[in-house]
Amino acid sequence: MSIATLTDLTIAYGPKVAVSNLSVEIPEGCVGLLGPNGAGKTTLIKTLMGFLTPASGSANVLGMDVRREGLRLRQRIGLMPEQDCHIPGMNAVSFVAYAGELSGMPRSQAMRRAHEVLEYCGLGEARYRNVETYSTGMKQRIKLAQALVHGPKLMFLDEPTNGLDPAGREDMLTLVRDISHGKGVNVVVSSHLLPDVERTCDNVIVMREGHLAREGDIATLKQGNEAHVDVELYAASDAFLESAAKRGAALVSRLGSRYTLRIAEGVDCGRLLFESAGESGAQVRGFRPSLRTLEDIFMEAMQ
């Protein structure tokens, strides 16, 4: 079952067409929305939230038509915007409670729910501080909290891990993964950091200049050709390449001390690599069948 179906949707800002007849099903769970700058990702999010009326085609989100039921739609959608945004002069609790009230929750429910969501987003101890004094990481969490407070069924996260340091990124990714699996909340993550998308999302939609470039779940897209092997040596060594070539391994690509070799069928690549290393005096630091990363898929889609 899909949470949103788009049938040849076209969206334009005056003459400039941002999205041109896009037909795609957004599946449940966590979906990655990828694409270079200017591919129409944010325009699509704006339309699915009922801000923009599409030039032609139709979009049906959570069973509601985007053109007519924008307001009712935003009742069940949460947006975590890319830019820093907060309501000035409020501390975390009153800000999140106010966001709840704006979504229609009565004041008492909003206050209770604010505490709960802040605790969940890991801002428990900083909940009485003014939002202006927050660090980048905490600002990202409060943006998530204000989007979660009214219990949305669909969340749009725009660059959730942007500008976060590795530790902050780790926490945010676990949060996104936890919400989108088994809690009845579907999440659409629009991000440029592909390993992050790889770690949280199951499906991915790649857009390019307003068109759909790739679509599907990540596991199937990553099926690479098993014949290729990524080898990492302690130090680059051409001798190793020659001895490997003697045993029937062809060089596909190299980056510093990392090589990708194509090995004939049926050959035990472990044995082959260790023998070549032994012969050429190089030290193998690791090898594995080369899996296509999401970045490779993305780059292919961009050609």
Add this chain to the structure above:
Amino acid sequence: MTEGPRNSVATPISDLTYRDYDGPLLSRRLRWWSVTAGGLRTLWRLDLRAIAFWICAVLCTGPYLILGFFLWITSTVAGGNSRAFMGSAPGVRFAMLFYFALRLQHLFLFVVALIAGAGSVSADNKANALIVYLAKPITKMDYLLGKWANIFIVVFGAALVPALMLYLYCLAGYTSEGFLRDDPWLILRIVAVSAIAASVHASLVLGFSAWCRTPRTASAVYSAVYWGAWSIAFALTLRTPDEDMTAAQSLVAHLSISGVFIGLAQNIYRVTPSRFLNADFPTPPPWHVLSVVAVVLVLGGIAAARARIRAVEVIRG
């Protein structure tokens, strides 16, 4: 077998991770009130803005207190006769007290409106808060109406409460001298004048706040416009005291923002031009002219603010 305390879930350990919210939801018609309530709550805190606001609110009561005090002093000295203070010039009635107090008070009323409203939209622009508001199920009009009502209630309170205090004092002390007989509808006139002043201020402050990037520039621009208009209107009507203004000049004199609602107040209080505490008041233009100008100001301010808030570029591509 008595049941032990059972929590709502079958298993003894309840799951404290994220859960959905399916509690009650209010109807969208009242959504503008939560914006207003949010704004009003910011005046209860102990920050500089709230303190400045309460000081100005107290100053707003100043003129009424002073007039009440003088009324009390002169009437006790002259054996309880209110005419002693107000003078026996024809047409001078209790309404003159309230009109004169409003003339003295309009500076503080302006400052109250500035503190309450200058940051209402501009601070949101600066902190990019519009995305948060408009990503929620509220429309632009809810947002604007809420902000407008926030400023209106604050200024209306600052104008009405002191007037009511003086009204009650006169009611208690001077009904024997015909305070009620003199003008039974005075209380309604006071409410009307306060409402007009509050709505004019609310719309204009909202309009300027929407068009300026920071609260400081919004208050600077509104002050420049408010006092600029007042001083130009004053400069253009310099004349000798015993010389009357033609109707055109009187219109020019009232064409500043404060001129509009003070002129309307004079019409509503039906205070004919006469000398009171050696101050002279030019005859105001007729009320229907001024009320047209007032309506234009009120609607113009809201329209200007609405034009500035467009949802589309709220989320920049």
Add this chain to the structure above:
Amino acid sequence: MSDLFILRNAIRDLLRPRRALTAVLLALLPGVVGLLHHLQWATHRHAHHASRIFEQHGRHAAQHAARARDIFQPYSADGWYTVFSSVLVFHFVLVIMALVFATAIIAQEMEQKTISYLLTRPVPRWRILLTKHAVVVYATTLVTWISCILLGLVTYGPSEILRSRVPLDIAVVPIGALAYCALFTCLATRFHNALVGGLIFVFGWESWVSSLPGNFQLLSLMAYLRVLAPHGELPPDAPITPRLAWIVLTCVIVIGTLGALFIFSRREYVPKDSAE
């Protein structure tokens, strides 16, 4: 070559839409007010109330005019020109323009967060500031000239304008612009929100200190400027003589400008929020 680009950068700073609008409005303000007033009251000439009228509108303007020895016809063109030029052109347009433009050169770059591009160019900082300062002084003078000429045209009419006080005022304006711009640029390099400080100095001090009794005038820059372009003869016992005025104004210009250059070269300008 790089100075040409700094010049263009500075001019672009000043031509921001909001600032250009303020400049145009202020240039027209005195002329419009003078015109409106001229039309309103051209027909109501009542000589016998001269002192009351002066006492009512603009006490400091009246002080200047009253102190001048030859009490000229109160309702003559000179009378109204003196009032409006002193109140509007000098006390308002010149000072506000100097303040708005002078504080803009640094505040604009800081707010746009583009100052780091300028400060990492191989151009000495004082050259950058000096070019920008020169543009500001030129712009302030230009706007004040326009407003003064407009007021003169309205009050005297094109025929008499050359013989009236306007040319003297026109001559004094550049000096005033130099002095005020030096002061405000110095303020702007040192303090973050110099605009607010400047406004307080202008409206809180300059405009009414000259009407205080005693020698408070010595502390107001405008008093010295007015001495250079007296409207009517100066009383002999006046505390400020033209010579003293010249000395003080030159000192303010030199110290202010050099101070601004020195501060700008020494101080660190980093946009606040990125000081992580």
Add this chain to the structure above:
Amino acid sequence: MISLSHVSRWYGQVIGLNDVTCAFQPGLTALLGPNGAGKSTMLKLITGQLRPTTGSLSVYGERPFANPRLFSRLGYVPDTEGVYTELTGREFVTMLAAMAGLAGSDIDSRTAEAIETVGMTRNADRKIGGYSKGMRQRIKVAQAIVHDPDILVLDEPLNGLDPVARRELAALLQCQADEGKTVIVSSHILYEVEQMTSQIMLLHRSRLLALGDIHEIRALIDRHPHRIAIASPQARELAKRLLDLPFVLSVRLEEASIVEVETRTPDAFYARFPEIVLEGGFKIAAFDSPDNNLESVFNYLIAG
């Protein structure tokens, strides 16, 4: 080249850098560290926008603060989004090129060349206000390389770029470094930095935590033994066999076919392991060290 000795810097009570002594060599160095660790402060000190509160800092032997002689050899890309929105890309780069002291004649040619290298020729004549984040970043890099500086300092250049733009920028910085320039890049996106360089400088709590080649640093962290995961059908026998090696600390069987080994002396293990596999005829599907990447080294160092 660029050397700091006991440099520290405060903003009022907020500490930016605390007693850092280090030097930057030609080539690409990545400046890493959690938010608020003082990366921006260090870059602003090097580019002469800030003065150190204590200690001294020298670039080509001179103090960099407001020092015009140095700036002609310096290219700086700020982290803030500040741009002259009313200029077009070409005007912006031309202005800064002229102010960088280029001779009048070759300003336009160098500008066109710089804009070409960052791939912005198509949008060069549009207003920067209308640029997307990626395009702004590219035009900011263009202004930094237009006067061919010897030192190139970039503050979070990869932030907000899409993968295509990121890869191109990484390649551009790589070739600038190969030309012998000193390129300093501060960034959070570790897996991107990993592909650019192995020279890192790690700041933590405003102090210098690690400086040098990532592999050497990883080897030095003996508090965290090396983990090596081996995928093999005969996992259990291999595990038994590996246990006799003296330098193997622990062996764990993850799933059915994955053996995880911990050792403090990785070199000894990597030397010995091929022989065991060849003798025992084990079939190895894959093996690598999960904590050999920059992110885990970063986490080990930060965890302390």
